[in-house]
């Protein structure tokens with residue numbers, strides 16, 4: 001999917017940075033003058049066009065959630081910009097954010113804890129309207145919202161702890177979509193769900209995208225998920241994007257060694273197996289964003305690393321058509337996975353469990 | 356303690372299951388009464404409440420009526436607990452003393468709770484500089500033992516029922532502030548707070564709707580546990596002559612008076628300390644049972660129970 005030349009991207013992120021200071025207290029700060037920083041997001045740029053699904057992948061701790069929370073204005077950006085349809089989002093005050101909340105929404109990583117535990121589903125589903133003072137004629141009823149996400153009307157009386165993970169996820173999606181947003185950040189929508197629940201959530205999300213013309217930023221560490229319905233994929237590593245491009249191309253011909261390593265351990269269609277698996281392939285752990293490696297951040301784990309990689313930071317090279325890669329040597333490497341990635345097999349497994 | 360009963364049932368009370376607040380309260384009381392300590396606490400407190408409300412009806416004499424001829428007597432059919440140095444009926448004085456004990460303790464604890472709740476919510480939710488200031492304030496108050504602080508403040512303000520209430524309230528407030536602050540900080544970590552924020556919810560809405568309900572249970576426990584402390588502080592102040600001024604029959608004053616005549620008749624001391632002990636024990640046991648029943652650590656087991 002390429003950018004519509006007339007309207008420009010719907011969501012545009014430029015050099016976005018989010019640093020957390022890891023201060024302890026007044027005394028500790030006075031004693032140790034050194035200001036500790038966690039560079040959770042460190043200079044990320046990408047565009048998302050209307051109707052597109054961008055998959056954002058990366059290991060745990062690479063800063064995916066922080067990136068989404070920063071764009072949503074939930075954590076303050078340290079620098080850079082993020083704009084929705086030309087409107088700058090970074091640095092907005094709460095009051096200025098209000099009208100934009102209806103255009104951009106997010107569902108959070110943990111389905112169980114993203115619903116307030118003391119309220120029934122019906123209350124939680126009306127909340128978006130109450131908070132945003134939506135006139136009654138523009139509100140969807142609780143039944144309609146439940147129906148939209150494939151839940152029966154009787155779920156309205158349940159409390160969050162009485163819902164299964166998949167049902168809680170659906171309620172979160174209904175809450176986020178109640179305001180008819182254009183952009184939806186979905187943070188690990190399948191996290192904590194078993195394979196069949198995960199598959200039906202993905203199917204629901206795809207349906208909703210097609211029905212409502214939604215634009216997704218789909219965050220996951222599971223390449224099977226993005227392989228299933230992302231148009232483009234952005235790969236994140238220790239706070240930075242290392243590669244971005246069309247989904248099919250990335251899955252078939254990764255350019256960045258890190259993407260290749262991710263793919264090498266992707267074909268396990270069980271999200272729980274994936275994370276441990278990754279370490280076996282890569283060796284070592286993801287470096288801390290508190291103290292990122294010099295040069296290319298991937299060099300300590302990269303089998304193609306040479307002295308240049310330790311010294312010089314690779315630029316994110318723009319190859320046109322929305323394709324970018326940040327590696328000194330990508331032109332010289334042939335990284336096409338040996339057994340071609342079984343994304344299709346994974347997608348088939350997902351499709352089998354469809355409702 | 357009835358450990359065996361804890362698992363399933365305990366969680367049942369905590370869950371915000373079907374039914375209104377009254378049903379839930381009913382279930383909570385039933386759950387507390389199932390445990391021996393809880394039952395004891397409930398009975399003592401109910402008796403105490405009856406006595407406090409109906410003091411003039413229950414007490415055989417006026418607590419102030421002197422009868423010098425029959426002073427310092429032991430228990431008899433006329434004076435079940437005996438009489439004090441002015442010949443006043445000790446049973447009646449103990450009964451009216453309960454009014455002072457609870458009349459001071461309950462408002463004092465409520466004051467402490469409201470002050471602590473507000474401070475704790477604000478400092479816990481906002482964090483940063485506000486939080487630091489609040490912490491220093493709490494430390495300053497808690498650096499002194501409650502009785503000493505209350506004594507010092509009363510010495511400045513002068514002893515009166517109102518001042519005793521205020522002073523005890525101030526001394527106990529940091530305890531609430533700390534608990535509320537810690538709970539708020541923990542509750543804030545929950546993803547639903549961010550989910551609410553991303554829907555555009557205001558800070559006030561989040562605090563009132565989504566944080567407060569989660570800290571209500573521990574507050575409840577703390578109140579039950581703090582009432583005996585407040586009663587003890589009140590008695591201590593009265594014993595030292597800085598409490599509710601005489602001739603009010605504060606249990607602490609009964610102790611102090613009885614102390615002067617202990618060699619002639621120990622009955623004033625026995626009566627007043629028995630009342631103090633029983634009340635303190637009752638509230639403490641209720642508080643502990645409540646903590647067992649509502650223990651936040653059990654929240655993980657909530658999922659398992661299922662009862663519509």
Ligand SMILES: Nc1ncnc2c1ncn2[C@@H]1O[C@H](COP(=O)(O)OP(=O)(O)OP(=O)(O)O)[C@@H](O)[C@H]1O
Nearest residue numbers: 020038040059060061062063064065066067221289
């Ligand atoms: N509020 C915070 N304060 C300090 N550090 C933080 C904070 N939030 C996140 N971090 C750090 O930022 C880094 C990125 O975290 P983030 O949650 O964005 O990763 P992620 O890619 O979403 O990982 P996961 O797949 O586990 O969700 C981590 O090292 C994390 O410890």
Ligand code: SF4
Nearest residue numbers: 296299302309327328
């Ligand atoms: S720049 Fe060097 S270390 Fe980094 S990914 Fe490319 S080859 Fe590996």
Ligand SMILES: [Mg+2]
Nearest residue numbers: 064065066109
């Ligand atoms: Mg995350």
